[in-house]
Amino acid sequence: MTSAVLARRRSYHVGNVRSQLSSAARGLLESEGASGLSLRAIARRTGVALGTVYYHYADKNALLSGLAVEGFHDLAEAMREATDAREGISGLRAAGLAYLDFVRRRPAVYGLMYEIRDASRRPEVVEAEEAAFAEMVRAVAFDFGGRSPAAPRQVAQAIWACARGIAALAIARGQPGGLDAQTVDEAVRGLEILVANP
Structure with a gap:
């Protein structure tokens, strides 16, 4: 030994x-x-x-699911902290930047999170993703709470899908941690323009 x-x-x-x-x-x-x-x-x-x-951990699947759950919890915490600490920026921007920063810093964990989420649909992983998504809804509600009651969730769904798309492109191109700051900023600004001008 x-x-x-x-x-x-x-x-x-x-x-x-x-x-x-x-x-x-x-x-x-x-x-x-x-x-x-x-x-x-x-x-x-x-x-x-x-x-x-x-x-x-009963087996490797339990281990991977546990890592995915932890990843979603960490993502939720990152968005919550960014939203609560925002100064002079929208909730959408704060949470969106936190999401994409998580992808940039922890690409392997992020890839695993959605591999497990989409392939196995284990209840604990689905619940963890829903909790993270709820933080995006909460962030967006600061900006769109005055509209219809459904608006924050609908906007959050669009942002969630867009963020996953940006991450998937980065991972597919072989540089999962290679989301540069300019690309992230432009993507978030684009989302803000889209949702502000329906």
């Missing part, structure tokens, strides 16, 4: 093992992609016994 593994085992604590496993899984996802992610690889990286990893 290597000294690095022994050191990790000494740092292991029952209370934080789930977060250690999750952190290792995210690291493997970013460096190796989903194909290089396995319960054994996580056990090796953390120095945690394989049986303990299986205690927290």
Whole structure:
């Protein structure tokens, strides 16, 4: 057993093992992609016994779903914080920029989120996406709350679809983290123009 593994085992604590496993899984996802992610690889990286990893994740699908749920929660938090901290900009712009910044910073996680969401439709992943989408609706409501009651949700749906499209293009072109600031800014400004001039 290597000294690095022994050191990790000494740092292991029952209370934080789930977060250690999750952190290792995210690291493997970013460096190796989903194909290089396995319960054994996580056990090796953390120095945690394989049986303990299986205690927290029944199989690889459960692991991937857990990562997708965490990703949607992190996306929701990023949009919530950006919306609450906005100064002199619209809710649409604050949440839209936060969404696309999340894609730029965490492309592998974002790709996994929608791979799991669209392919498996696991209830916990669907619910996590709905919670993130609710933050977009809340942000847009600051700008369009005075219109019909349905307007914030309808505008948020359009933004959600557009943001997914921008992300999909970036990922398909082989540079998922390559969303440059100018492209993001132009996309958000375009959305603002569209929704402000129906």
